[in-house]
Amino acid sequence: MIVALSGGIGGAKLALGLSHVLPLSELLIVANTGDDFEHLGLSISPDIDTLTYALAGLDNQELGWGRRDETWSFMETLGSIGGETWFRLGDRDLALHVERTRRLRAGETLSAITAGIARRLGIGPRILPMSDDPVRTRLRSDAGWLDFQHWFVRDQTRPPVHAIDFAGAAEARPNPLLLEALRSRPRAVVICPSNPFISIEPILAVPGLRAAIAACGAPVVAVSPIIAGQAVKGPTARMFEQTGMVPSAAAVAARYAGLLTHYVMEPEDDAAGIEAQVIRAPTLMRSLKDKIALARVVLSAA
Amino acid sequence: MIVALSGGIGGAKLALGLSHVLPLSELLIVANTGDDFEHLGLSISPDIDTLTYALAGLDNQELGWGRRDETWSFMETLGSIGGETWFRLGDRDLALHVERTRRLRAGETLSAITAGIARRLGIGPRILPMSDDPVRTRLRSDAGWLDFQHWFVRDQTRPPVHAIDFAGAAEARPNPLLLEALRSRPRAVVICPSNPFISIEPILAVPGLRAAIAACGAPVVAVSPIIAGQAVKGPTARMFEQTGMVPSAAAVAARYAGLLTHYVMEPEDDAAGIEAQVIRAPTLMRSLKDKIALARVVLSAA
Numbered sequence: 001m002i003v004a005l006s007g008g009i010g011g012a013k014l015a016l017g018l019s020h021v022l023p024l025s026e027l028l029i030v031a032n033t034g035d036d037f038e039h040l041g042l043s044i045s046p047d048i049d050t051l052t053y054a055l056a057g058l059d060n061q062e063l064g065w066g067r068r069d070e071t072w073s074f075m076e077t078l079g080s081i082g083g084e085t086w087f088r089l090g091d092r093d094l095a096l097h098v099e100r101t102r103r104l105r106a107g108e109t110l111s112a113i114t115a116g117i118a119r120r121l122g123i124g125p126r127i128l129p130m131s132d133d134p135v136r137t138r139l140r141s142d143a144g145w146l147d148f149q150h151w152f153v154r155d156q157t158r159p160p161v162h163a164i165d166f167a168g169a170a171e172a173r174p175n176p177l178l179l180e181a182l183r184s185r186p187r188a189v190v191i192c193p194s195n196p197f198i199s200i201e202p203i204l205a206v207p208g209l210r211a212a213i214a215a216c217g218a219p220v221v222a223v224s225p226i227i228a229g230q231a232v233k234g235p236t237a238r239m240f241e242q243t244g245m246v247p248s249a250a251a252v253a254a255r256y257a258g259l260l261t262h263y264v265m266e267p268e269d270d271a272a273g274i275e276a277q278v279i280r281a282p283t284l285m286r287s288l289k290d291k292i293a294l295a296r297v298v299l300s301a302a
Numbered sequence: 303m304i305v306a307l308s309g310g311i312g313g314a315k316l317a318l319g320l321s322h323v324l325p326l327s328e329l330l331i332v333a334n335t336g337d338d339f340e341h342l343g344l345s346i347s348p349d350i351d352t353l354t355y356a357l358a359g360l361d362n363q364e365l366g367w368g369r370r371d372e373t374w375s376f377m378e379t380l381g382s383i384g385g386e387t388w389f390r391l392g393d394r395d396l397a398l399h400v401e402r403t404r405r406l407r408a409g410e411t412l413s414a415i416t417a418g419i420a421r422r423l424g425i426g427p428r429i430l431p432m433s434d435d436p437v438r439t440r441l442r443s444d445a446g447w448l449d450f451q452h453w454f455v456r457d458q459t460r461p462p463v464h465a466i467d468f469a470g471a472a473e474a475r476p477n478p479l480l481l482e483a484l485r486s487r488p489r490a491v492v493i494c495p496s497n498p499f500i501s502i503e504p505i506l507a508v509p510g511l512r513a514a515i516a517a518c519g520a521p522v523v524a525v526s527p528i529i530a531g532q533a534v535k536g537p538t539a540r541m542f543e544q545t546g547m548v549p550s551a552a553a554v555a556a557r558y559a560g561l562l563t564h565y566v567m568e569p570e571d572d573a574a575g576i577e578a579q580v581i582r583a584p585t586l587m588r589s590l591k592d593k594i595a596l597a598r599v600v601l602s603a604a
Contacts, residue, residue, distance in 0.1 A: 040400050040401075040404050041343075041400065041403050041404040041407060042400070069375075070375070071373050071375040071393060073371075073372070073373040073375070073392075073393035073394045073397075074376065074393045074394065074396050074397050074400075075397075076394075077393075077394040077396075077397035077398075078397040078400070078401060080397075080422065080423070081397060081398065081401055081418075081419050081422045081423065082401075082418065082419075082422050083397065083400070083401045083404075090375075091373060091375035091376045091379075091393040091396075092375045092376065092378075092379040094376050094379075094393075094396070095375075095376050095377075095379035095380040095382075095383060095385065096379075096383065098342050098343065098344070098376075098380070098385070099342070099380060099383055099384075099385045101343050102342050102343040102385075105343060116383075116384065117383045117384075120382065120383045120384050121382070121383065
C-alpha cells in the first residue's frame, strides 16, 4: 500500500499521477481537513472535494479549481438577495456540500460520506479524511484570528500571518483506516507537493499520526512544492515570508524533519541542509504525462 | 388596507392582479406556511416563494412553478451522487432556501427574512407568513401520516387521504402585523382561489386569526378555485373526493362558513346553499389581463 498525504490542487495532481501507475487498491490518499469550514450553513471540505474531482476526472481545468461543466446560477441569485458571495460555490459543486451536510447531520462520518460519493463517481483509490473529528486551521494575523478560508479567499491572503493553530487537533482521533494502513507495513508514505503549513502539518498534528508514519518502517518520500523559491500555486511562499522565513525547497523539507527518507525537488533548487536522500526531477505538473512521470519518480525513489 | 389570504400558484395569480390595481402600501398578502418543510437540511417555504417570484415577475411561466431562467445543475449532480431528487430545486431557487435556512438558524424570523428578500427583489406589497412559528400540514393516508410535500410531490397525491392535521397550529402565534392590520379596519379580506384544505385552512387554524377576520368589520370576499367541479390546478378536487365530498364551488364556500360576505364564482357553477352574496365572473387567470380583471371584480364586490 502507498499512503499519500495531500492537500488540494498540487497534491491532487500527484495523487492522480499515482492512481495511473498503481493498482487502485494499493493507493490510499489521506486528505487534509484543516481547510474545512462551515459556510452558508453548509459543511465544506475543499481538499476532499479537490481530490474527488481530480480523481473522477471532473476537475475544472479552465478555472484550476472546482468542477468542470460548472454553472453559477446559485451564486448569482444569492448575490441578488443579499447573501455572501465571497466563497464561490458552483451549482454542481453545491450538490456535494448539501449532501455532505445532510449526511453529517444524520450522524454519518465524513469518511463514510467521502467514500460513498467517491464510489458513486467511480473513483478507484480510497480518499480518507485524516480524521472524522473537526480540525480547523486558524491563522493569527494582523486582523486577529482568522479561519483559513476567510484569510485565503475572503481576505485574499492580505493580512500578515504570525501564527497558525489547528483548532481541535489535540482532541481529534486519527482515521482508524489510516492507522491500520500505517501499521500494515506500507510500501511508502508519500507527502504530496502541498503547502506544508496548512495542508500537511494539520495531518501530522492529529495525535499519533506523525509517530505512526515515523514508525511504519517504509520510506517517506516528499515532493517539494517550491520551484526557484516560488510556490507553484497558493499561499505557500507568502506564508513563509509572513512568518519570517525564506521560502525554499530546503525550508519545506525542514518542516518534515525526522520523517523524510527521500525528497524529490527541482534540479535548480538548493539542497543544502536537507536531511534526506535528494532526488532531482521536474516537479511542475501541467499535463497528465507530467503527473504520471512525477509519480514514477516518487515510486522508484521509494 | 386589503388583506389577502393566499396559498401558492392560484393565490399568487390573484395577488399579482391585486398588486396592479391597488397602491402597493394598501396590499398585505398573507402566505400559508403549512406547506413548509425541511428537505436536504434546508427550510423550504413553497407558498412564500411562489408569491415572491410572482410579485417580482420572476415566476417560471413555462413550468408553471419555480422561478424563471432556471438551471438544474445542482439537481442533476445531486442525483449522480445518490441524493434525493424527488423535490426539484432549481439552482436559482436554491439560493432562497440556503439563505433563508442560514438566517433562520441565526435567529431571524421568517417574516423578517421574507421581507428582506422581497425588498431586495423590488416587491411592493408586503408578504407576511401567517405565523413565524412552524405549522406543518400532515395528511393521514392509506400510507400512514405523511408530510404534505411527501404526499403531494413525492407520492404524486396517490395515497387516499382521510384526515388533515396542522401540526403546531395550536401553539402558533399569529403574525402580529397581520393581527394589527385586521384590527385597523381593513377595507376587505380577500380569500384567494387557493386550496381550502391545505392553503387557506392552515391560516385559519392559527389561534385567533379566524376570530380576528370575523370581527374585523370588513367584507370577506372569497374567489372559488373550482370551475365546473374541477380544480384549476393542484390537488383540490382530489382532496374533496378522497375525503368523501363532491368538489364544487359551493363545497369550497361551505369551508369558510361564518366568515364570507361575498363569493366570486364561475357563471356556470351551482350557487345553491352558498351563504354569501354571489358574484358571477370568469375566474380562470391565464394572462395578466385576466388577473387584473378578477382583482377588479373582487375589489368592487368589497
